[in-house]
Amino acid sequence: MLQKKLGQRIAALRKKQGLTQEALAEVIGCSVEFISLVERGVNAPSVAGLQGFADALKVEVRDLFTFDGRKPR
């Protein structure tokens, strides 16, 4: 449930940056397959990995957990 939403959030942020899965993988330094797994919610990145995703997507880590219509405080 959580990792599913996290994946969707990451996919959305990636597209907003105009990046392909492969490009994102290269920036982060991980495999393309892993990006796919994460975005589909099959796997979640480790906490250490979250930092890499946040950096690559140019957001704070907490923004990765800021979903849909929820207004950030």
Place this chain on the structure above:
Amino acid sequence: MLQKKLGQRIAALRKKQGLTQEALAEVIGCSVEFISLVERGVNAPSVAGLQGFADALKVEVRDLFTFDGRKPR
């Protein structure tokens, strides 16, 4: 680095709730030792585990990654 700050954040939230490590462990359903490891930044909870921590501490997951003086948007 990240897990260190995460641990401090969790410890702070726990104390704000007036909970002991043991009490928190019982609510979450994990061992007391693990709480200790997490708060000291030795280990980080898995993404699935984060939900448990957030629930027990009565915050959103993203609030676990909202640190120090950083102003939330």
Place this chain on the structure above:
DNA sequence: GTCAAACCCGTAGTTTAGCTCCGTGGTCAT
């Protein structure tokens, strides 16, 4: 000053999942 609550910390162990590589096959546009 002693007793206990709360916590730190080491060691050692099991199991999960984070993460990889390789390959296939589907879709869509060009």
Place this chain on the structure above:
DNA sequence: ATGACCACGGAGCTAAACTACGGGTTTGAC
């Protein structure tokens, strides 16, 4: 019909998430 992008399966390695046990330190109350 070729290439870019992605979903998906199988198969695997390894680090780390998580546990139990045991001892040791600080703190505060009495």
